[in-house]
Amino acid sequence: MKLFRNSTIGFVLLMGVLVFLFLLDLLSGSVHISLYQSISTLFHSSSSDPQIAAILFQFRIPKAITAVLAGAALSVAGLQMQTIFRNPVAGPDILGISSGASLGVALFVLSAGWVYGGTPLFSLAGSWSIVLAAWFGAGLMMFLVVILASRLRDLMTVLILGILISGAIMAIVSVMQYFSSESTLKSFIVWTMGSLGSTTRDQLWVLVPSVAAGLLIALVSAKFLDAFLLGENYAKSMGMNIRLAYLLTFASTSILAGSITAFCGPIGFVGIIVPHLARKLFHSPLHSKLIPATMLMGAIVMVVGDLISQLPGYATTLPINSVTSLLGIPVVVWIIFQHKKIGAI
Amino acid sequence: MxxxxxxxxxxxxxxxxxxxxxxxxxxxxxxxxxxxxxxxxxxxxxxxxxxxxxxxxxxxxxxxxxxxxxxxxxxxxxxxxxxxxxxxxxxxxxxxxxxxxxxxxxxxxxxxxxxxxxxxxxxxxxxxxxxxxxxxxxxxxxxxxxxxxxxxxxxxxxxxxxxxxxxxxxxxxxxxxxxxxxxxxxxxxxxxxxxxxxxxxxxxxxxxxxxxxxxxxxxxxxxxxxxxxxxxxxxxxxxxxxxxxxxxxxxxxxxxxxxRIKKEIYGKVNLVASGEKLIMAKKALERLGFEVFPNLPVTQSLSPSVSPSSIPSVPPSLYLEIIQQPEGWNIVCQGITQYVTTLEELCRSIKNISTQQGS
The missing domain is CATH 3.40.50.300 (P-loop containing nucleotide triphosphate hydrolases)
Incomplete structure (x- = not known):
């Protein structure tokens, strides 16, 4: 499949698809809002129905923006991990980076109960603290995985390693829950049920700059990632500063996966599958092309996931993680079968 | 410099x-x-x-x-x-x-x-x-x-x-x-x-x-x-x-x-031939583990232990004479002459002789 021989056309097309899906996402939900109503509300907010304005500005727009950010962030994190580990099934969820972020949040939320006697979970300062905790947890896990997984080229071994790491983290979190008070436990459970829709407008002031920073770091390290394609030795022989390269991807993946996990909870499989879709569509492994492509594809996939999760006709929404898992797992199985023959990304 | x-x-x-x-x-x-x-x-x-x-x-x-x-x-x-x-x-x-x-x-x-x-x-x-x-x-x-x-x-x-x-x-x-x-x-x-x-x-x-x-x-x-x-x-x-x-x-x-892989020497051969045939037969015989001495005077020796004095005597002392014919080869071993038409047959006969000698 060589869909986009000319990548500029590809980018424009994807951008168009994304705008279309974004608008569709604004229109869908339990309360019916017509295209005309939403456009008039968006552009003349004073003259429109305050109820519709509230639904759009307080809920649907933040949720759609969160979906775009989450898709782009998780996918780009996955892409970078696949490249530096040279493993097609690497991703923030599989390798436990998202679990690491959860551990960071759990540590913060559950220990905040002891320190402050309550949780400052829903203030702006609280948002930043949670994000920082998630970055820290994700970064720590990334460090561990780099040490372990960079020595394992084998696909299956990495998968097993990821399962083990995630299992260990779940165990730690369970132990912490056991020892925490009722009120802190409740706020932690509420957090774990997080979804795209749980991000408030205020929290976007934390999420947007965080994801933007992560994506920017990824974009400026495109050249390093290209060199990583040939393996660490070749990268070194071409004069790459290995430490700087690791540090950049490290920071980028931790920030991206950490921020999304902090606000939306764990969202699986997007990080693994989207880079493969981008490679297929753009037919290139070079990151100057692949990173923007993955960003756009990731955003599209996540908005589609959000649309599906709203179950047209029903008032409830499905958990986004279930939707991405159900859509993603067959694709991951396909990737594994493909790469049994080919060997690497 | x-x-x-x-x-x-x-x-x-x-x-x-x-x-x-x-x-x-x-x-x-x-x-x-x-x-x-x-x-x-x-x-x-x-x-x-x-x-x-x-x-x-x-x-x-x-x-x-x-x-x-x-x-x-x-x-x-x-x-x-x-x-x-x-x-x-x-x-x-x-x-x-x-x-x-x-x-x-x-x-x-x-x-x-x-x-x-x-x-x-x-x-x-x-x-x-x-x-x-x-x-x-x-x-x-x-x-x-x-x-x-x-x-x-x-x-x-x-x-x-x-x-x-x-x-x-x-x-x-x-x-x-x-x-x-x-x-x-x-x-x-x-x-x-x-x-x-x-x-x-x-x-x-x-x-x-x-x-x-x-x-x-x-x-x-x-x-x-x-x-x-x-x-x-x-x-x-x-x-x-x-x-x-x-x-x-x-x-x-x-x-x-x-x-090169050193081979065990089974015997020696006086190879009487010329041109391309000589080269090919020499290679084949060497491959089979024979030391080849081309174009010595033919002695038609009757005993395996008797070989011309010009050949250094190294055990084992299987000694053959192979003489090129217009269409094929004559193999002389212990006084018995065997006629073969192709180089492939020659190889097979030589192998048979060395196996018999070995046992």
Missing amino acids: QADFYIQCKGISIGYKDRSTTSVVVKKDISLHANRGEMVALIGGNGIGKSTLLKTIAGFMPPLAGELLVRNRPLSGFPAVELAQEMSFVSTDIVRVANLTVRELVGLGRFPYTNWFGQLTDNDQMIIDRAILLTGLTGFENRPINRISDGERQRAMIARALAQDTRVMVLDEPTAFLDISNKYEIVRILHQLVLEQDKCIIFSTHDLNTSLTMADRIWLMLEDRVVEGIPEEMASSGYFEALFPNNQHLSFDLEKDDF
């Missing part, structure tokens, strides 16, 4: 560092050098440390002792990018990145010269074109590297190193896993680069014959030491016999520039 040293190893030890304290020394006291415009073949048995030496020279691992100079400057003093502009490396790893085209791969070689975003300038494109041309990959530019043959991929890896535009190129077994035609093609390309671009190319190989005929200098890694010299001196020095000290079945053939 002062040689233009590109690489100098002054008593270096190579090996791995385990953590910070213990180190595993693979080989020590290595003193070697490679000059501008030289093709250097590194030869040694499996596991003797060829890769480790090349990786040390390429700067992946520091020498554990001694001094390693690149163009008269200590290797450790080179900033990463500057070293990458002096020396390129081709490893044994097979790179199988899906969708990466030959041209994109070669373009990655421009890494030390491009800006932060890796943008290729017109000059870069020109250098890439040239590298593709020199490695005979014209027409393959847009083929993905996981969909080309091993030989083509190896040439693409060399093209990538070439695009790096370095004075020194280090290649770890560039001809491994390739068929003969591809092997020669790779060595020919390297040779041409040395001649035309005055590069210094160091490569490890197991192919003695090509290195002795094509390389300007041989680095030979033996069990107890590492020696260097021009191929002719190395071949006659007896060092190659020391290459495989534990294998009595190998002997080095100075004329053929290669090792």
Whole structure:
């Protein structure tokens, strides 16, 4: 499949698809809002129905923006991990980076109960603290995985390693829950049920700059990632500063996966599958092309996931993680079968 | 004339560092050098440390002792990018990145010269074109590297190193896993680069014959030491016999520039023949384990122990006379003459005779 021989056309097309899906996402939900109503509300907010304005500005727009950010962030994190580990099934969820972020949040939320006697979970300062905790947890896990997984080229071994790491983290979190008070436990459970829709407008002031920073770091390290394609030795022989390269991807993946996990909870499989879709569509492994492509594809996939999760006709929404898992797992199985023959990304 | 040293190893030890304290020394006291415009073949048995030496020279691992100079400057003093502009490396790893085209791969070689975003300038494109041309990959530019043959991929890896535009190129077994035609093609390309671009190319190989005929200098890694010299001196020095000290079945053939398998001698043959038939029959008989003495006077000997006095008597003393006929061969063994028509039949009869003699 060589869909986009000319990548500029590809980018424009994807951008168009994304705008279309974004608008569709604004229109869908339990309360019916017509295209005309939403456009008039968006552009003349004073003259429109305050109820519709509230639904759009307080809920649907933040949720759609969160979906775009989450898709782009998780996918780009996955892409970078696949490249530096040279493993097609690497991703923030599989390798436990998202679990690491959860551990960071759990540590913060559950220990905040002891320190402050309550949780400052829903203030702006609280948002930043949670994000920082998630970055820290994700970064720590990334460090561990780099040490372990960079020595394992084998696909299956990495998968097993990821399962083990995630299992260990779940165990730690369970132990912490056991020892925490009722009120802190409740706020932690509420957090774990997080979804795209749980991000408030205020929290976007934390999420947007965080994801933007992560994506920017990824974009400026495109050249390093290209060199990583040939393996660490070749990268070194071409004069790459290995430490700087690791540090950049490290920071980028931790920030991206950490921020999304902090606000939306764990969202699986997007990080693994989207880079493969981008490679297929753009037919290139070079990151100057692949990173923007993955960003756009990731955003599209996540908005589609959000649309599906709203179950047209029903008032409830499905958990986004279930939707991405159900859509993603067959694709991951396909990737594994493909790469049994080919060997690497 | 002062040689233009590109690489100098002054008593270096190579090996791995385990953590910070213990180190595993693979080989020590290595003193070697490679000059501008030289093709250097590194030869040694499996596991003797060829890769480790090349990786040390390429700067992946520091020498554990001694001094390693690149163009008269200590290797450790080179900033990463500057070293990458002096020396390129081709490893044994097979790179199988899906969708990466030959041209994109070669373009990655421009890494030390491009800006932060890796943008290729017109000059870069020109250098890439040239590298593709020199490695005979014209027409393959847009083929993905996981969909080309091993030989083509190896040439693409060399093209990538070439695009790096370095004075020194280090290649770890560039001809491994390739068929003969591809092997020669790779060595020919390297040779041409040395001649035309005055590069210094160091490569490890197991192919003695090509290195002795094509390389300007041989680095030979033996069990107890590492020696260097021009191929002719190395071949006659007896060092190659020391290459495989534990294998009595190998002997080095100075004329053929290669090792031969020593065979057990079953007997001797007086081969009376001429022309092409003589050459073919001689080869066949040698393959079957006979020492061949062409065109001695025919004695028609009656006993296996009686052979002409001009043949040195070495046991076992099976002695045959094979005489070329207009259409076939006569085999005379212990007074009995057997007639065969083809060389294949001759071989079969000889085998029968030596099996009978053996039992």
